Amino acid sequence: MVTIVVATTSDPASINPAYALLAMPGWLPVPAPSLLQQGIKSFANKNVRFLQHDKGIVEEDDLDRRWEEATGEAVDEVIFFSKHTAVSNRPALTVHPIGVPHLREGDVPPQGGRPGWAAPPDPRIGPWLRLLKKLAQSHNLVPEFEITLEGTHHGPITTKPTLFLEIGSTDEYWKRQDAAKVIALLVWEGLGLGGGAAVGNWGRENERNKVLFGIGGGHYAPRHMDIVMKEGVWVGHLLSGYSLPMEDPSQSKENGNTDGIGGTWRQSIKVAFEATKSAFPGGEVLAHLDHKSFKGWQKNAITAYLGELSIKIGKPNDFI
Numbered sequence: 001m002v003t004i005v006v007a008t009t010s011d012p013a014s015i016n017p018a019y020a021l022l023a024m025p026g027w028l029p030v031p032a033p034s035l036l037q038q039g040i041k042s043f044a045n046k047n048v049r050f051l052q053h054d055k056g057i058v059e060e061d062d063l064d065r066r067w068e069e070a071t072g073e074a075v076d077e078v079i080f081f082s083k084h085t086a087v088s089n090r091p092a093l094t095v096h097p098i099g100v101p102h103l104r105e106g107d108v109p110p111q112g113g114r115p116g117w118a119a120p121p122d123p124r125i126g127p128w129l130r131l132l133k134k135l136a137q138s139h140n141l142v143p144e145f146e147i148t149l150e151g152t153h154h155g156p157i158t159t160k161p162t163l164f165l166e167i168g169s170t171d172e173y174w175k176r177q178d179a180a181k182v183i184a185l186l187v188w189e190g191l192g193l194g195g196g197a198a199v200g201n202w203g204r205e206n207e208r209n210k211v212l213f214g215i216g217g218g219h220y221a222p223r224h225m226d227i228v229m230k231e232g233v234w235v236g237h238l239l240s241g242y243s244l245p246m247e248d249p250s251q252s253k254e255n256g257n258t259d260g261i262g263g264t265w266r267q268s269i270k271v272a273f274e275a276t277k278s279a280f281p282g283g284e285v286l287a288h289l290d291h292k293s294f295k296g297w298q299k300n301a302i303t304a305y306l307g308e309l310s311i312k313i314g315k316p317n318d319f320i
Contacts, residue, residue: 001047001073001074001075001076002047002048002049002067002073002074002075002076003047003048003049003075003076003077003078003079003191004048004049004050004051004063004064004067004075004077004078004079005018005021005048005049005050005051005078005079005080005081005187006050006051006053006057006060006063006078006079006080006081007050007051007052007057007080007081008052008053008054008055008056008057009052009053009054010055010056010057011056011057011081011082011083011174012083012174012175013081013082013083013166013167013168013173013174013175013179013180014057014080014081014082014083015052015081016174016175016177017081017165017167017180017181017183017184017187018050018052018184019180020177020180020181020184020185021050021184021187021188022043022050024184024188024193024194026045026046026193027043027044027045027050028043028044028045029041029042029043029044030042030043030044030049032067032070032071033070034066034069034070035051035066035067035070038053039053039054039055040052040053040060040063041053042067045193046192046193048191049067051063051067056112057080057081057082057156058111058112058154058155058156059156060156061112061155061157061158062156062157062158062159063078063156063158064078064158064159064160065159075160076160076161077122077124077161077162077163078119078122078158078160078161078162078163079122079162079163079164079165079187080162080163080164080165081165081166081183082164082165082166082167083166083167083168083174084150084166084167084168084169085168085169086168086169088169089169089170090146090168090169091144091145091146091168091169091170091173091176091179092145092146092147092148092166092167092168093132093136093141093145093146093147093148093165093166093167093168093179093182093183094147094148094149094150094164094165094166094168095125095128095129095132095148095149095150095163095164095165095166096125096149096150096151096152096153096163096164096166096238097118097119097121097122097125097152097162097163097164097236097237097238098113098118098119098152098153098154098155098156098158098162098163099113099117099118099119099152099153099237099271099272099275100113100114100115100116100117100118100153100154100155101116101117101118101152101237101239101243101267101268101271101272101275102239102242102243102244102245102264102265102267102268103115103116103264104116104264109154109155110154111153111154111155112154112155112156112157113155113156113157114155114157116264116267116271117157117271118152118237118271118272118275119158119160119161119162119275120159120160120161120162120275120276120278120279121152121161121162121163121235121236121237121275121276121279122161122162122200122279123161123200123201123202123234123279123280124163124190124199124200124201125149125163125200125235125236126200126212126228126233126234126235127190127199127200127234128163128165128186128190128199128200129147129148129149129228129229129235130228130229130231131186131189131190131199131200132147132165132182132183132186133147133229135182135185135186135189136182139178139181139182140178141178141179141182145173145179148220148221148225149220149221149224149225149228149235149238150164150166150219150220150221150238151214151217151219151220151221151238151239151240151242151243152237152238152239152240152243152272153219153240153243165183165186165187167179167180167183202234202279202280202281202283206234206280206283207281207282207283208282208283208284209234209280209283209284210234210283210284210285210286210314210318210319211234211235211236211276211280211283211284211285211286212224212227212228212233212234212235212236212286212288212314212319213236213237213272213273213285213286213287213288213311214236214237214238214239214288214290215239215244215269215287215288215289215290215302216239216240216241216244216289216290216291216293216294216302217241217290217293218240218241219240219242221238221240221290223288223290223292223293224238224288224290226316227288227316227319227320230319230320232320233319233320234280234283234319236272236275236276236277236279236280236285237272237273237275237276239268239269239272241293243268243272244263244265244268244302245263245264245265245268246261246262246263246265246298246301247261247262247263248261248297261297261301265301265302265305266305269302269305269306269309270309273285273287273309273311284312285311286311286312286313286314286318286319287306287311287312287313287314288313288314288316289302289313
């Protein structure tokens with residue numbers, strides 16, 4: 001089983017961490033002819049494969065399947081380097097799962113993916129967020145850079161556990177070499193390439209552990225972040241409010257009746273839950289609600305639907 005790390009030359013916040021990672025010992029070119037013909041270069045280091053292309057980072061779909069077909073190597077997970085944009089322009093280093101589970105069939109995803117799809121969230125997301133903060137602190141990037149999760153969003157399409165590592169939020173910060181170095185070190189240490197133990201491997205010793213499935217709140221998931229920053233917490237998909245479209249017919253607000261509440265919120269919850277469950281075999285996936293982000297009728301409807309799916313709701317102490 002191999003881990004795929006992906007970067008694009010079209011984005012400085014993607015290719016600079018890649019160059020920093022490739023400058024570390026042990027990398028060798030391993031051309032996959034069928035992919036090379038498509039403009040994708042590849043390198044190997046132990047059980048890690050680095051893929052470099054020149055398109056937008058969300059434009060190359062199915063790189064996990066394409067690598068398996070090109071080489072015969074089974075892919076375990078996919079990690080992408082990318083820039084992050086934000087209205088605030090605040091410098092940030094972010095980690096997040098991917099998918100657009102709330103989009104309807106026929107919708108055109110604005111940043112890749114497929115409507116109603118979510119990739120399995122890489123189990124490393126929680127442990128790597130905490131490691132990222134330590135590395136950023138040791139390289140004096142904190143408090144200048146915010147270290148944060150993001151909600152589930154965008155593509156490209158993958159079927160293996162996936163995470164994005166991003167540098168934000170303007171051109172000045174996308175080009176920061178110190179930020180690129182920290183992202184490269186996160187992958188180097190997190191995958192055990194330097195000889196230490198890898199960080200965030202989900203295995204048999206983790207069975208019966210609880211996994212946070214975040215529902216509600218803003219894009220940076222502050223209520224969920226408070227829990228995930230604690231040691232030992234595992235996290236799956238994070239559905240921000242915009243990923244839970246709920247229509248508001250007055251007749252549907254009573255008694256938690258979900259039948260009359262339109263929107264794709266049910267689809268989004270079900271798809272993201274199933275993807276999270278698939279990424280954590282043997283784990284217990286518990287929903288964690290940002291209660292303050294919902295109106296009463298919304299919370300009642302979501303709680304009732306979680307019950308229909310037999311998804312338990314966890315309190316903060318349940319995950320620690």
